[in-house]
Amino acid sequence: MVTIKDVAKVAGVSIATVSRVIHDGGQVGEACRARVKKVIAELGYRPNSNARALVSKTTNTLGVVTPKISMPFFGSLASGVEKGARENNYKCLMSNSLYETKSELEAIESLRDHNCRSIILHSEYSDEKTLLKLAEEIPGLVLINRYIPAISNRCVWLDNQTGAKHATDYLLKRGHKKFAVITSIYQNGDPGFRLQGIREALKTANVPLPEAAIEESTANLEGGEQAVKALLAKGVKFTALLAYNDNMAIGAIHALFEAGLRVPEDVSVIGFDDLIVSRVCRPRLTTVHYPVEEMASYATKLAIELGEHPDASHHRTHLFIPHLVERDSVADAPGV
Amino acid sequence: MVTIKDVAKVAGVSIATVSRVIHDGGQVGEACRARVKKVIAELGYRPNSNARALVSKTTNTLGVVTPKISMPFFGSLASGVEKGARENNYKCLMSNSLYETKSELEAIESLRDHNCRSIILHSEYSDEKTLLKLAEEIPGLVLINRYIPAISNRCVWLDNQTGAKHATDYLLKRGHKKFAVITSIYQNGDPGFRLQGIREALKTANVPLPEAAIEESTANLEGGEQAVKALLAKGVKFTALLAYNDNMAIGAIHALFEAGLRVPEDVSVIGFDDLIVSRVCRPRLTTVHYPVEEMASYATKLAIELGEHPDASHHRTHLFIPHLVERDSVADAPGV
DNA sequence: ATGAAAGCGCTAACAA
């Protein structure tokens, strides 16, 4: 391994000078700088980042903590983080929290051991108090997909409510009057906001949404199937179905299909997230696009900025607005 | 930040003693050890991993380099790596190579700057010479999904040929006689092996596979659609379709559907990989399971072992055999 | 413009 010493020796200068040319420090003679650069190239010298981190107490390494990176949504998130990191010459440590506050905290502590000053965290279940404490201790901590007013400048989040409103309005515009909703049993966070958006849009349009037409289940494919079966079993009539997310929507389509109902001819379905699967299912899913990769890149740049300049307390807001992606799972209401 | 010095001072011992109890080093008095442990807990001391890495010239950090982590296959790969890493108390750096040899190499160099001794690399396009050189320089480098005989003990790969054979045999068993294949235009690596497996199985069964029944396209959804359209346009008749991977298979199903052909009643389709999408499409896709997460965990443990003990040159082989997952896209041949 | 030297937090000889 070639060190700064080797370079200094070969170039016939001191290590301080080498360090200066590496950092483009001003005070170096042109001839000298050129010579050192040449030696660096010849020897293939690369600074040891651990040594750097040790003395400067900071790294060009940041961390991303998500529940499980193999899930497409979090894979996209991680990809966005990596992009933002790479563009700023940062490396990217990843950890799966597996939905446990304990391993989430462990991952974060471990990141701190590594002198990471910037962390992008997707935390669904940790309570605000914990998060606030963490945010206080780590200036470069940015939350993605969560909004905590007290640290609004550290939250990069999506306006779920508006997204759901858009979807509902679109269905309304296509003439639908009989709605059903399938959502998550956990109404904290996203599911609650999305449901609220739906309710608002419907209320504004004076279209009823009976409680019986709202079915809760697990937020995945199976949950979507079950929820629709339950709806059908209860005899709820609907021509428009709003699902909490794409996975539930696709499960719903399957259940509808099995029940002899056609999508979109008999029932129109809208999802939320715009995961890869929504382009792959049949009919292709009309859904609300969640710009997670873009948001993650943005969050990363923010985290880096905050990590490097903890005092630059700009009070911008970091709210993203989703938009509807029209595909093939929505049609005009029957008879329109 | 609390350092080893702080702990030493509070506990009234030298830093060497603290270091010893951290490493469970034998030579420490019981009373002393207990006291130090207590202080460590009280102060919340955590060793600085950069300092450690600097002196010991090794880290508990490893790297995973894949083309793009947002693709479900690579997300699963990364997840497997993270699991293997976590179980060994390692942290996990990730990089997207974006299918470019240049950024792949850059990512690896950067990993070396960080003193990573273990690297898990998924490289499709880099040539063997480059890879061999890398493997020589980095004892803890493990290739996943690639086989290079000269470093067979560093390759964790899948028997694609056998996988494709299983799929073909299964179709044969269900009475199919008229086959078509859609594959990638790039026949290096996986696609070539899979096609070879199909050819062998068919030859053994004395079932012909005319060249016209093999269509090449891009290895994605659109490619699958195009390939099937081309097959149909050429007037090729088939009741069984083998796709290079799940995405092509699903594209194929879409195209078949549009052409008025039912899956599996008219045409049976088999994919390869068993990505999430194969459980989400309709009909659910019968496919060959690629145990990528499991393989990645295995590769990670291997990489860690090799990184820590470069000389332990066990010459095991690391070949995984895929198996078929029966779902709903295959039926008996019409008339059977 | 350049060099000498201190020290980041830690590990590992070597002493005692």
Add this chain to the structure above:
DNA sequence: TTGTTAGCGCTTTCAT
């Protein structure tokens, strides 16, 4: 059993 000390490779004053 415990402490002293010399670095690991680098950045950063402080001299010159």
